[in-house]
Amino acid sequence: MRKWNRKASWGIVYMICMILILSACSSKNNNTNAASPSGDSSAPPSSAQASSKSPPASESAKAQLDKVTLKFVLLGEPPKDNDAVMAEVNKKLEADINATIELTYIPFADMQTKYPLVLASPQDWDVIYGNVNYPSNAAKGGYHEITLDDVNKFMPLSAKATSEGQWADARVNGKIYMIPQTFKELDVGTGFYREDLRKKYNVPEMKTFKDLGAYFQALKDNEKGMLPIDGAASDVQGIFAALLQNYVQKENTFLIGFYPDDTAYSITGLLDDSFKAKFIDAAKTMKEWADKGLLPKNAFAQKTSGADLGKEGKSGYWANAFENYVQYSADMAAKGWELGAIPNITASGFVMTRPATGNGFAISPQSKNYERALMALDLLHQDKSYNMLLAFGIEGKNYTINADGKLVVTQADPNPYPMYGAGWWSNNRDQWPPLENYTQAYIDMKNALLAKAQPSLLNGFNIDTTSFKSELALISNIDKQYMQPIQMGLVKDVDAAVEDLLSRYKKAGAEKIVEEVKKQVAAFVASKQSQ
Structure with a gap:
């Protein structure tokens, strides 16, 4: 050592x-x-x-x-x-x-x-x-x-x-x-799935969220008692968002958001034709999967999360932040299963940090x-x-380093010096050795992500909604009635549904919201420039 x-x-x-x-x-x-x-x-x-x-x-x-x-x-x-x-x-x-x-x-x-x-x-x-x-x-x-x-x-x-x-x-x-x-500190949403089942049914390796279709179909055809994906409505909506390849929403709407690899720091959303095209493509993928019976029909009534259902072997897919990988991997290993993961990154491969x-x-x-x-x-x-x-803590008392160079936390209940437990959260974690419970798959994926990770200036941008609170409330109500069915593949005609949604947005003051947010972004970026 x-x-x-x-x-x-x-x-x-x-x-x-x-x-x-x-x-x-x-x-x-x-x-x-x-x-x-x-x-x-x-x-x-x-x-x-x-x-x-x-x-x-x-x-x-x-x-x-x-x-x-x-x-x-x-x-x-x-x-x-x-x-x-x-x-x-x-x-x-x-x-x-x-x-x-x-x-x-x-x-x-x-x-x-x-x-x-x-x-x-x-x-x-x-x-x-x-x-x-x-x-x-x-x-x-x-x-x-x-x-x-x-x-x-x-x-x-x-x-x-x-x-x-x-x-x-x-x-x-x-x-x-x-x-x-x-x-x-990686800010990477991640889709988790059963890697052992992917291998069992000879599904090709999955690198993007669109690749999930063949995996979902294999589970539907072969796994009784398990849905390809089960969970609450937010779990299904999360797949839709992942298909947009790390588009970062602000104020929980697809009207105002950004792509982390955009060096112009542009706010984009459904009022922009380029984003609208990506949105429609994702919606059509969700509709295709829903029509094939690959998505749950009871998501609005389901109260159990996709992560919990995945642990029980009732769902073949769920999503959460990347740092949950270690715990999910341990949960799977305890039952003789293997975990797989798809990180949500941009089309260019940009990995965002907090x-x-x-x-x-x-x-x-x-x-x-x-x-x-x-x-x-x-x-x-x-x-x-x-x-x-x-x-x-103190080496030999609170932790040891094993023969593989991994850190072993001293087992005690309660731990007298728990990791992250003393308030020193700024320490350079890039210097830390891997922990004993880190799998090689997790280490390899994290290292690959860290190699490309960098901050995105707009990730720290917070919107002042004071001047458009009423308009934003209207948009929120429209989303509940007209956006959610699009996200979950439940509309008959995607193109027509999106045009109807946009018409309602504009009547509710969407253009005012977008213009005000763009002004705030310009001021925020200027405030971050070096003097």
């Missing part, structure tokens, strides 16, 4: 940075280059470069750092072994940057009331978990602005690890107020320890020795 102890090497990186700062070095790195993961000559020094510097210089710089205690505010509840883990973290931090951390937790149940109170007392804390009304709090001055020059100086690991797309996610009116997550502000930390606008807080966050998130401590 490979040991990870880069305390010395990264500590030297920080000390070198401090020498440069204390000697009033006036040169500045290029911001764009520093934020790029390409690692060109303007990027921070690598660990190999840093380790070539002499220890005496490192110790000299470290001696000039006054001892500080950084006050962190996290969400949730501290787990049983939290004090033991933080003792190890503080031991390392004190050796590296002469700082320790003091933790305060805001329980989830009190978050809406206590989080604003904490922000109202900025002198009492240094660092806070930032994904709570982040854009609003940042715009109101609740957090300290963070410049890329400061990131370059004090956060060499983060400067190298953070992409420009991730910095863009964190910008509010062109400025950054959060150190965002750098790991790629906004980098989903997990990140902000700094108090009145913190007296701003620079040291940046240095600490750099180590906590990007140095693997810290990362593993905060994510999994």
